[in-house]
Amino acid sequence: MLLAIDIGNSNIVFGIHDSEKWVNEWRILTVADKTADEYEVIFRSLLTNSIDYVEKVDRIVVSSVVPQLLRAFTEMMDSLFSVKPLIVGPEIYPMLPLKVLNPYEIGTDLIANSMAAYKRFGSLCTVVDFGTALTLTTISDDGEILGVSIAPGLKTAIKSLTGNTAQLPSVHLTPPPSVLGENTVHALQSGIVLGYSGLVDHLIDLTRNELGKLPEVIATGGLANVLSPISKYIRVVDQQLTLEGLRLISETIELH
Ligand SMILES: Nc1ncnc2c1ncn2[C@@H]1O[C@H](COP(=O)(O)OP(=O)(O)O)[C@@H](O)[C@H]1O
Numbered sequence: 001m002l003l004a005i006d007i008g009n010s011n012i013v014f015g016i017h018d019s020e021k022w023v024n025e026w027r028i029l030t031v032a033d034k035t036a037d038e039y040e041v042i043f044r045s046l047l048t049n050s051i052d053y054v055e056k057v058d059r060i061v062v063s064s065v066v067p068q069l070l071r072a073f074t075e076m077m078d079s080l081f082s083v084k085p086l087i088v089g090p091e092i093y094p095m096l097p098l099k100v101l102n103p104y105e106i107g108t109d110l111i112a113n114s115m116a117a118y119k120r121f122g123s124l125c126t127v128v129d130f131g132t133a134l135t136l137t138t139i140s141d142d143g144e145i146l147g148v149s150i151a152p153g154l155k156t157a158i159k160s161l162t163g164n165t166a167q168l169p170s171v172h173l174t175p176p177p178s179v180l181g182e183n184t185v186h187a188l189q190s191g192i193v194l195g196y197s198g199l200v201d202h203l204i205d206l207t208r209n210e211l212g213k214l215p216e217v218i219a220t221g222g223l224a225n226v227l228s229p230i231s232k233y234i235r236v237v238d239q240q241l242t243l244e245g246l247r248l249i250s251e252t253i254e255l256h
């Protein structure tokens with residue numbers, strides 16, 4: 001069985017794939033200074049809760065956009081499993097069906113997303129990842145990663161606003177009844193939820209203008225479902241896109 005681990009800035013998501021489907025998936029909080037021992041306790045308890053996956057795991061693939069945690073995870077995996085993990089990074093990009101122009105300046109989660117989206121569409125596509133950062137990654141008809149946009153994620157924007165103002169509360173991320181907010185909560189929801197759907201749609205419009213073709217659009221990340229109902233371009237949401245991309249990377253490297 002394959003264990004895929006996606007270490008993001010807010011959440012660490014990991015799942016078990018039995019070569020046919022994802023049989024289990026977990027999401028834990030990212031705490032950048034937790035130690036290898038602490039993560040070992042968490043992994044051991046979750047992975048042995050119903051079925052003993054620790055025994056069954058024979059392949060591991062990891063992406064981390066938190067470099068500090070990669071050390072703790074390497075130590076944890078070394079102690080818990082007997083297989084050597086595949087760590088996604090620039091060294092393996094030449095073996096993938098993707099062209100990565102600037103390998104040292106793109107998050108490994110975006111490489112995994114690109115891998116899964118390109119496998120799914122096989123033509124021009126944009127992945128919108130609603131994580132701590134909101135990212136759009138566009139892949140060409142022939143698998144070249146053409147470029148990335150990075151903006152503050154929805155929760156990141158709200159946190160920054162509430163942290164820097166005296167009177168703004170944190171709000172639920174749902175669309176308000178009207179763009180003309182009649183109270184503080186609706187005003188914030190208007191600015192953040194409706195505003196961000198415009199941001200996403202506008203970036204896709206610009207992409208279409210620049211490339212002369214509308215990309216297929218797929219969304220992922222913890223907050224994808226907030227905007228998918230109101231964005232004019234997001235029709236497909238796949239919460240497992242990053243893990244799926246990691247699985248495809250692992251498969252591709254295995255065949256090499
Ligand atoms: N199932 C969920 N429902 C609602 N919010 C979620 C869910 N999962 C994650 N989140 C929130 O979505 C945000 C982005 O999560 P995620 O996509 O995992 O970010 P990252 O990849 O940066 O760690 C975080 O604030 C997280 O708390």
Ligand SMILES: CC(C)(COP(=O)(O)O)[C@@H](O)C(=O)NCCC(=O)O
Pocket residue numbers: 008009010065104105106107108109110129131132133134135150153
């Ligand atoms: C853009 C990101 C912060 C997104 O991270 P996330 O929101 O998924 O936690 C991450 O992909 C990243 O750190 N990218 C840049 C990495 C680099 O320049 O090497």
Ligand SMILES: [K+]
Pocket residue numbers: 006008109129131221242
């Ligand atoms: K992510």
